Amino acid sequence: MASSRTLVLAVLISFLSCYAPVPSLASSDGFLKCLSAAIPKQLLYTQSSPSFTSVLVSSIRNPRLFTPTTVRPLVIVTPTNASHVQAAVVCGRQNDVRIRVRSGGHDYEGLSYRSVRPEVFAVVDLVNLRSVSVDQKTATAWVDSGATLGELYYAISKASKQLGFPAGLCPTVGVGGHFSGGGFGMLLRKYGVAIDNVLDATLVDAKGRLLDKQAMGADVFWAIRGGGGESFGIVLSWKVKLVPVPPTVTMFSVPKSVNEGAVDILTKWQEVAPALPDDLFIRVVIQKQVADFQSMYLGTCDTLLPLMSSRFPELGFNRSHCKEMSWIQSVPYIYLGSTATVEDILNRTTSLDTFNKATSDYVRQSIPKDVWVQIFAWLAKPNAGLMITDPYGGKISSIPESATAFPHRGGVLFNIQYMNFWSAATDGSAQTKWLKDFYAFMGPYVSKNPRQAYVNYRDLDLGENVIVGNVSSYQAGKVWGEKYYKGNFQRLAMAKGQVDPSDYFRNEQSIPPLAASK
Structure with missing residues (x-):
């Protein structure tokens, strides 16, 4: 009974x-x-x-x-x-x-x-709701949305040393929100973003129904892969395709100051990094007067050395920079530092001592050398933040923009994340003003019509929904929506119109419903 x-x-x-x-x-x-x-x-x-x-x-x-x-x-x-x-x-x-x-x-x-x-x-x-079930034979896993990336990576590594998954760097990020926005990390050039490797999902819709991929339909399944969280329902779990990783990956971190030629090296990096072999990913964290070139290479130091020597000699990379380890060891190494252990990626707690604000850009044409000089001048100002640049190319760029709701694909050289931080003892006005002014300065050198942004670096300064008749306005939503989703925004709104026409699931930047024309 x-x-x-x-x-x-x-x-x-x-x-x-x-x-x-x-x-x-x-x-x-x-x-x-x-x-x-x-x-x-x-x-x-x-x-x-x-x-x-x-x-x-x-x-x-x-x-x-x-x-x-x-x-x-x-x-x-x-x-x-x-x-x-x-x-x-x-x-x-x-x-x-x-x-x-x-x-x-x-x-x-x-x-x-x-x-x-x-x-x-x-x-x-x-x-x-955070279980992870790995099937080594089929190289797949079911992961609940409440699991963290650290918990997902850890479970994969316990099941197999030859498998990994291409998602983000921060181990405390929840799978649900991360996947919903796309989800990229240091394997993006080899295997694309997380949602490029999603095979199925379970969704509770606005009627309370529990739907799988077949029941929710092709449009809604397309929408939840990159269309942002809290628009189409509550995704409870995801079936993902795991990817092969070699027994040894090589990490390196090479900081270069302005006095050591950082401007020239960055000018070269933005052209080289998206064109390197897919096994090599080199991102740059730029703060104050230093650019830190951080890399993952899916192979050994012996094979990386000649590749760097021939393709990117300007960095001055040598054997002393190599840190060989397994893929799962690279997860804490990247985000938590060289002394962190694999078990540390299971820690779900984070510090609440620091406030922050962030926004993002996409770059499709190389930034001139003289502009990099000005960028470093901005980063040297009082109350300045930092910028993180992630190169594209490879797998992420070979997939059509319409294949998933995440649209940032071919033609992108790199993504920029701008961040600033301050303590609770200050009001943050100087830091947020710097971020806003620096973002305005970068306008001429980034993507245009629309100026693109990454939804997982959500920024309400890009626009907010307007409620008309108890439903989010499609026209108002386009202001911010096309920045995150480009030409996919209208299709997302139509998928929303199918599964949640009364706009029950909504927030300040959720997809508004749009009825299909008849």
């Missing part, structure tokens, strides 16, 4: 499948009662719960977004299975309470756990 919770859930899903919800004032009491009937109370944290604040803060990665005036959720739901997520959606629809979804909490604007405008909403925190 079905449990009472299952029966309640089935009735509510049936109700919402037949009738569109009528907009009304949020019924907080009704919502909480509905949740309590379907979800164990120990998985619910209301604002009056003793643990509410600690659970909310547990995955906040940027304390800039958690202040006394931050709009808090009505309740945090920490589901342990799909039915709990379905119940949260059904109860939310019935009581006009929207839901925001958090996996790792790294959203640069905190939209997974806060609302910019006053709103009654709940957070579904996927922290308890």
Whole structure:
């Protein structure tokens, strides 16, 4: 016999499948009662719960977004299975309470756990949905959205030393948000972005239905791969194709100051890096007067040395720079430093001592040498931040822009991430002004019409949704949407119109619904 919770859930899903919800004032009491009937109370944290604040803060990665005036959720739901997520959606629809979804909490604007405008909403925190199941024979894995990249990489390495996965550098990033935006890291030139290697997914839609790839349809499956989080439903898990990695990879970090020729080397790098063999990835972290060339090579130092000597001699690379290790050892080495262990990538905690703000650009034509001189002048200013440049080319650029919702492909030389940091003791106005002014300075030298940006480096300064008739405006959404998605934005809006026409899943930069013309 079905449990009472299952029966309640089935009735509510049936109700919402037949009738569109009528907009009304949020019924907080009704919502909480509905949740309590379907979800164990120990998985619910209301604002009056003793643990509410600690659970909310547990995955906040940027304390800039958690202040006394931050709009808090009505309740945090920490589901342990799909039915709990379905119940949260059904109860939310019935009581006009929207839901925001958090996996790792790294959203640069905190939209997974806060609302910019006053709103009654709940957070579904996927922290308890974090299993990883690796099938070594088929070189595939199912990973829950609440798992971190570190947990995914660790599970893969335990199953096989010959397999890896092409996703981001930071091990505390949640799989759900990262995959939803595309997800690139140091294997992007060899294997593309994370969503280029997604085979299937499970999604809870706005009606509370649990859908796989076939049930959600080709357009929605296309949309969730790069179309950003919290627009089409709640992706609970992803089936991914694992990729072969050699027994030895070679890492290096070669810092060059302006006095050591950093300007000339960067001018050369931007042309060389996207054209190197796919096994070699060289990104640059530029701060103050130093450019740090950081690399992963899928092979040994002996084979890397002649390659660097012939293709990029300007860097002055030599054997002393080589650090050979396994692929899984490279994960902590890149992000946590040379003393970190593989087990350290399982640590989900991060420091809350530093505030930050970021934005991004794409470069399609080489930046002139004299402009690099000016860039270093900007980075030498008081209160300056840093810029991180990731080269494209190879696999990421060979896939058509329309193949996934992530559109930044052929013709891109490199991506830029601009970041600035400050302590809680300062108000950050000088740092954010520097970031805004530097971004304006870079305008002539980056992509145009639209000026492109990466959705996983979310920036609300690019634009926010406008609600018209209780639905996000498509025209207003185009202002920011075409920067993230280029020509894919309209198709994303049409997919949204299919799966969530009433715009239940929304935030300040979610995809607006667009009905297909008839």
